[in-house]
Amino acid sequence: MVKPEEFRAALSEKSMRPLWDVMSNIVLPEPAPVAIPAIWEFSDVAPLLEEAGRLISAEEAERRVLVLENPAMQGEVRIVDSLYAGMQLILPGETAPAHRHSQSALRFVVEGEGAFTSVDGERAIMKPGDFIVTANWRWHDHGNETDAPMIWLDGLDIPIVDAFKATFAQRHTEMRQETSRPSGYSEWRHGSGLSPVDEQWDDLSSPQFHYPFARVREALTGLADSGAPDPCHGYRMRYTNPSTGGWAMPTIAAYMTYFQSGFSSKPYRSTESRVCIAVEGEGKVCLGGQSFVWGPKDVFAIPAWTEFLMEAETDAFVFSFSDRAAQEKLGFFRQVAENREVGVS
Numbered sequence: 001m002v003k004p005e006e007f008r009a010a011l012s013e014k015s016m017r018p019l020w021d022v023m024s025n026i027v028l029p030e031p032a033p034v035a036i037p038a039i040w041e042f043s044d045v046a047p048l049l050e051e052a053g054r055l056i057s058a059e060e061a062e063r064r065v066l067v068l069e070n071p072a073m074q075g076e077v078r079i080v081d082s083l084y085a086g087m088q089l090i091l092p093g094e095t096a097p098a099h100r101h102s103q104s105a106l107r108f109v110v111e112g113e114g115a116f117t118s119v120d121g122e123r124a125i126m127k128p129g130d131f132i133v134t135a136n137w138r139w140h141d142h143g144n145e146t147d148a149p150m151i152w153l154d155g156l157d158i159p160i161v162d163a164f165k166a167t168f169a170q171r172h173t174e175m176r177q178e179t180s181r182p183s184g185y186s187e188w189r190h191g192s193g194l195s196p197v198d199e200q201w202d203d204l205s206s207p208q209f210h211y212p213f214a215r216v217r218e219a220l221t222g223l224a225d226s227g228a229p230d231p232c233h234g235y236r237m238r239y240t241n242p243s244t245g246g247w248a249m250p251t252i253a254a255y256m257t258y259f260q261s262g263f264s265s266k267p268y269r270s271t272e273s274r275v276c277i278a279v280e281g282e283g284k285v286c287l288g289g290q291s292f293v294w295g296p297k298d299v300f301a302i303p304a305w306t307e308f309l310m311e312a313e314t315d316a317f318v319f320s321f322s323d324r325a326a327q328e329k330l331g332f333f334r335q336v337a338e339n340r341e342v343g344v345s
């Protein structure tokens, strides 16, 4: 009989290993994210972003972004296991040159007003609280022709695409792509409960790529006047693709939540890894037993299966995005609200 160590050595030599050595590490009874709960306070991010503005131009950097890296995943360029996030600065007169890639991206506008991002021939003129979808493999560039800096949060599905090693990227021959439609065109076409007659939209991302905050705020405050909040979510709505009713992006789910002052949530957790950014208001969030105080423009990370409790100290809006859109398509998504699994009997 061969000795166990010799057997393992013989297997290793031939690029094999016994599954029984590793099975319990890979087939887990429940999710064990590597990422940990974490917060990035805007008062820490803003001065460093300003410093980055002095160190490098948007053109030189291609994108002047400070990556928000999960403290438990240093060097992995991600905020949670499955998602990338970064804070981007574009100064007056700058251009972030046109390119495209396999990853899907979202922008959530934090500061400044009037700079643009062009996606596939149309400019979105950005205001704080706006949500913008940059579908994968669409040309996109950003420009700031205002006299004030513009800051937004980028969210990308980089780790998801990387899991499949399906990445391509290209630089455009021009710094800025030509626009072929006026600003607002996609919203006029798709953003009012109307759709162009006979149009078959077969792209996986939403044809409405710009969701201005003003309309989202109106919807959520109107709802709050008309009924009680969800005990776990507050007034949480998801951004939808008007042509399908599904998520606005194929891999990334995006939400806006309105909490009224004094709201205190019941426990919730799900398999989604989520990134939140407060738009307005202040509160506390308890993530897996750890408490974080948040205010406007602070970003926090909620790893998969982390129990989540929210307390709003003032009226507050919180934007968030997660990998739920991808998980639902692949059949992974599970959620537990108030200690009961949702959708399972």
Ligand code: 1HN
Residues within 6 Å of the ligand: 063, 065, 086, 088, 096, 101, 105, 140, 154, 156, 158
């Ligand atoms: C990207 O294209 C942008 O277009 C921002 O602003 C961040 C991070 C990694 C890869 C591509 C942008 C990015 C990115």
